[in-house]
Amino acid sequence: MTRRVRLWVLAAGLLATAALYAAACTQLPGFGGSWHPYGDRAVRAALQQRTANTVSSVNFDLRAFDTLGEESVLFASVLGTVVLLRRTRDEKRVAPEPVRVPAALRRYGRLMLPVTLLIGLYVIAHGQLSPGGGFQGGVVAATSLHLLYIAVDYPALERFRPLGLYELADGAGEAAYVLLGAAGLIAGSAYLANVLPLGTFNTLSSGGTVPLLNAAVGIEVTSAVVVLLAHFLAQALEIEGEREEDRSA
Amino acid sequence: MNWWLAAACVLVVGGLGPCLWGAARGTAGRRVVAQNMATLLLCLVFLLLAQGYGRPSYADLALVVAVLGPAGTLVFTRLLGDETGARPPGTRLLTPAVLIGAPATVVPMCIAAGPGRATIKLIFIGVLLIAGGAVTSWAVRRG
Amino acid sequence: MDDALVVAVLVLVAAAATAAVLQRDPARQAIVLSLLGLALAVLFTVLQAPDVGLAQLAVGSAVTPLMILLTVRKVRQRKGRPK
Incomplete structure (x- = not known):
C-alpha cells in the first residue's frame, strides 16, 4: 500500500x-x-444480587469478564515495565546517596503508614457497599508503603518491601480472579457467574463473589503498583549505565 | 442547590481556581504550596459534597484525600529537592487555612450528622487533615 | 441551580488541562497534572460517579507524580553525566 x-x-x-x-x-x-435505561436495569440487577454499590455489581458481577480484561491489562503492562526497566548487563547498581530526612517527617511517615494501609484495606473491603473497591483501595495500600520512601528513606522502604513476594502476589491475585471465574463454570452455570450465597443486603459479606473478586483485584493492584514503583525507584536511584557513557564518549 | 453545595461551589471557584493559578506559574516552591493548598481544600470540598448530596459514603473520598494529599505534596518536596527553595511565597497561608477550614467544615457537619459512627469518621478525617496540613506546610517551609 | 457546580468544575478541569499542556518543564508539569487529577476527581463526584473519582484520586494524587518525578530524575542523570 x-x-x-x-x-x-x-x-x-x-x-x-x-x-x-x-x-x-x-x-x-x-x-x-430522569430517563436512565441502562442505569435502571443495572440498579435492579444489583439489588437482585444484594450488592449495595451498583458500580461494584456491574464491575464484578454483571460484567465481571470485562474487569478480568482490565486486570489483565494492568498485569501485562507491569510485566512489560519489569522487562523494560530491568538492570541490563552493562549497567551497575550503586548504593543511593543517603538523604537526611528530619525527625518530625519520619515520625509522620511511620505513623501514617499503618493508617493509610488501613484506609486502603477499608476501601477494598467495602467495595460492594460504598464507592471504592479493589483497584482504588489497592492503589491506596500501595501508596502507604511508599510513605517509607517519601517520608523516611529508601533503605527503610527496601527493608519492608520483599519484592519477590509482591511479584508472587501480583500473579496470585490475577490467578485468583481467573480461578474464581472457573468456580462459576464448575458450579454449572457460566464463567464468572455469581455462585456464592448472596448474604444480607448492605453488610460486608453481601454480594456473593463480589467481595472475593474485589479482594483478588486488591491484591493484584497493590502488588502491581508496588512492583511498578520498585522498578522506577531502582532505575532513578540505584542503576547507572556505564557502557553507554563509553559509547557516547 | 442547598447551602452545603453552594459552599462547595464557592470553595471550587474561590479556592481551587486560585490554587490552579498558583500551580501553573512561578517558582517550583510556589507551585508546591499551591498544590498542597489544593489538596487541603479538596478534602473540604468532598466533605461538603457528601453532605450536600446526602450521601455519607461520599466522605470516603475526603478520607482518601486526607492521607494521599499530603503524601503527594511530600513526593514533590522530596523529589524536587533544592528546586523548591525555603519559604516559598504563600506558605504562611497554609497553616491558618487548614486550622480554620477543617473545623469550620467538620463541626457543622458533625452537628448535622448527630452523634454516631458518621461523626467519628468526620472527626477522624478532620484530625488526619490537620495533621497532614501541619506536616506538609512545615515540609514546604523548610524547602 | 445544581448545574452551576457542574459548570464551575468543568471550567476548572478545562483550565487545568490547558495549563498542564502549556507547561514546558516536565517536573513543574507534574504539579499542574496533579491538580488536573484533583479537579477531575471533583468533576466525577459532581456527576455522581464517586467510584471513578476515587480511582482518579488514588492514582493521581501520589503515584503518578512519583512516577513522573522519578523518570525526570533518571533522564536528568543521563543528561548531566560528563561526556
Whole structure:
C-alpha cells in the first residue's frame, strides 16, 4: 500500500467513525434527565444480587469478564515495565546517596503508614457497599508503603518491601480472579457467574463473589503498583549505565 | 442547590481556581504550596459534597484525600529537592487555612450528622487533615 | 441551580488541562497534572460517579507524580553525566 492509499483508508475510517458517532449522539438521552435505561436495569440487577454499590455489581458481577480484561491489562503492562526497566548487563547498581530526612517527617511517615494501609484495606473491603473497591483501595495500600520512601528513606522502604513476594502476589491475585471465574463454570452455570450465597443486603459479606473478586483485584493492584514503583525507584536511584557513557564518549 | 453545595461551589471557584493559578506559574516552591493548598481544600470540598448530596459514603473520598494529599505534596518536596527553595511565597497561608477550614467544615457537619459512627469518621478525617496540613506546610517551609 | 457546580468544575478541569499542556518543564508539569487529577476527581463526584473519582484520586494524587518525578530524575542523570 502506498502512502496515498493509506491516507485515503485512514480518512474513510475517520469519516465513518465521525458519522456513526454523530448519529449515536443524536439519540443520547438529555443531560441530567430522569430517563436512565441502562442505569435502571443495572440498579435492579444489583439489588437482585444484594450488592449495595451498583458500580461494584456491574464491575464484578454483571460484567465481571470485562474487569478480568482490565486486570489483565494492568498485569501485562507491569510485566512489560519489569522487562523494560530491568538492570541490563552493562549497567551497575550503586548504593543511593543517603538523604537526611528530619525527625518530625519520619515520625509522620511511620505513623501514617499503618493508617493509610488501613484506609486502603477499608476501601477494598467495602467495595460492594460504598464507592471504592479493589483497584482504588489497592492503589491506596500501595501508596502507604511508599510513605517509607517519601517520608523516611529508601533503605527503610527496601527493608519492608520483599519484592519477590509482591511479584508472587501480583500473579496470585490475577490467578485468583481467573480461578474464581472457573468456580462459576464448575458450579454449572457460566464463567464468572455469581455462585456464592448472596448474604444480607448492605453488610460486608453481601454480594456473593463480589467481595472475593474485589479482594483478588486488591491484591493484584497493590502488588502491581508496588512492583511498578520498585522498578522506577531502582532505575532513578540505584542503576547507572556505564557502557553507554563509553559509547557516547 | 442547598447551602452545603453552594459552599462547595464557592470553595471550587474561590479556592481551587486560585490554587490552579498558583500551580501553573512561578517558582517550583510556589507551585508546591499551591498544590498542597489544593489538596487541603479538596478534602473540604468532598466533605461538603457528601453532605450536600446526602450521601455519607461520599466522605470516603475526603478520607482518601486526607492521607494521599499530603503524601503527594511530600513526593514533590522530596523529589524536587533544592528546586523548591525555603519559604516559598504563600506558605504562611497554609497553616491558618487548614486550622480554620477543617473545623469550620467538620463541626457543622458533625452537628448535622448527630452523634454516631458518621461523626467519628468526620472527626477522624478532620484530625488526619490537620495533621497532614501541619506536616506538609512545615515540609514546604523548610524547602 | 445544581448545574452551576457542574459548570464551575468543568471550567476548572478545562483550565487545568490547558495549563498542564502549556507547561514546558516536565517536573513543574507534574504539579499542574496533579491538580488536573484533583479537579477531575471533583468533576466525577459532581456527576455522581464517586467510584471513578476515587480511582482518579488514588492514582493521581501520589503515584503518578512519583512516577513522573522519578523518570525526570533518571533522564536528568543521563543528561548531566560528563561526556
